Amino acid sequence: MDRPAQARRTAGPGGTSRRTALRAGLGAALGAGVLPALSGAAHAAEQPAGQHPRAIGGTKIRNVTGPDETGQFAAPWTDLGIPALCPDGSMLHVGGDTFDGGGVGGPDWRAPVGLRSGSDLGSLVVNGSVGGAHAVGLVPESHEGGTTAIPSDVFTVGDTMYMHLMRGVIFQTHHSDFWRSTDNGETWEYLCQWPGDLLGGQFQQKSYAVADDGFCYVLSSVFNREVPSDLLLHRVPQDRLGEPAAYEPWGFADGAWAWGNPATTVTARRKWGEICFRALGGKYAFTWLNMEPLSMRAQVFASPTSDLTTTPEQTVIVPTTPGNEQGNAVASPYGGFIYPGSTFDDFHIAVSQWYDDQNYRVMQYRIDGLSQG
Template structure:
């Protein structure tokens, strides 16, 4: 691995929504326990029953498990989440995962984050993990010692020409110290540090970032607070693709003096809410945004023609709804989160990397195919 980072910390709001609160250990407690060599997961609640939908509910179902003992155990990564998919310059797919453990379940030995799992097939129809960065043992992609329960959680991975980029949120969970950006010129095998942003920039609303690679020479960047319990706006920036590693080159979009314009102080581009993971992509001549919605709990998507489209009025489509273990069918998932768009998706045929965690052995990344979004 090339490069280094000035700080070791990282952050993560992982785990199933609805499991934190009185009587149930939160993610910070779990990770600190793992750092100490043990993890008590007894008594965890299960995500709640389906809540009210958004504008329209899609149809669809599970395609396959992408991770788990049978799928990724041979890479010492039986327990992992997120799996943000990015098509590599060589045409394969890299799934960048978050907190990863070996052994008998979450909190087992060999805690790493992030790790890279590979699918030699780059099409959604052939998305199966058959390799990892590190060969037979998936390695941590960046230096992260997890001292004091810190971790390095990816919020996005994307490709511009021959170069891949990875954005990480770092610090103790829910207390993001900073976020940083890394690049790889060898299909994700090694990563070089580029830059970082303070965790309190824009009141924390620049912690979790996701990048849409446009055909106009820019990347468009949406960002939120990285804490599911905190209400946050959704901010929009643009940056030239040849200046991704220069924090000063990120130009905000905001409303001031009666008009929206680039260079105004950033203002939220949609209603403030409690956000989980977010994923912003150029797709089909327009743009797609997928996210974990916290109230009501579900995964949602919007499709719009321009990065600056009015998201206040753009319909929200429900892609995944929550259920309880044993009652999963169609697009109802127990303890869902994530919802990262698989490259090659279309509005009519949307593939998502959906995470799940409700006990020590039910912690995985799954592929879901969603249809009916244009109905």
């Protein structure tokens, strides 16, 4: 099977830099002055369609990455850290753009990378990497013309791990591609790809909930924080994950919602950051970076086809500025991936941060008071 062609991914006009693209939206949202942690009332005042997010608490547990935590694996500067439980019981944290040296933009640019730890949420210490003493890129990516390979999800079905990547200059997704590993993430086999303009670009960023009914349920959006996007839902049999034709849309047509109808947005269109969709505790949890207003949010619902327009939104992370972080207030937050092993009473997410070249990391946060409905 042919691997995705690097030559077709080119930089945009003027060669949009990673710094410019990734930080778009975050810096603008924070503004030039100090922005205090936003209250639930402040969020509610700006919400469309009658949504009134419930603000809840949280606590930083630790830095997962950084010079002290992952520098020994030539990965002092990395983000995202999407956590996946490996078949052997360990945890793989899949990072995005990763650098060695003195800060972001330093030497040895790799993406994605895999960092290893145990799976106990009370002691998530990175003690290895794919590549040993030097974390390697998990898949071929030349970064020619500014292209990169940003993970949107990593998850496990049985004894197989899967990874979804968004390829191209960041926020100019040429295509997304899909990989699998049968050796706990040490090596990855290319499976398939989807064009970046499929479904109006709203199939670029995907997150997979592994259900107990034999399906994975997939939420997707545009991967560009500055572009309003629908949120689409598909399902795919777990034994056909690498077959694009097996992805069946959920949509509204002829007066009814049904599988097989053309894909229809399942919630209000908005500007999405990172998304994470998981089956959890007999229900489903969805977390995302909300761009307007900037916050990290969660919804909990009974079924993949629940009405998200009426499901309460809960604010789990709020923005602040460097030096003013406390509780669940984070300077320049993004990511928000749910840790395997989380429960609704002990809910942990991987939160990324980037506000200068030496403050670029993944952190573990525990969210307190998450409502199940």
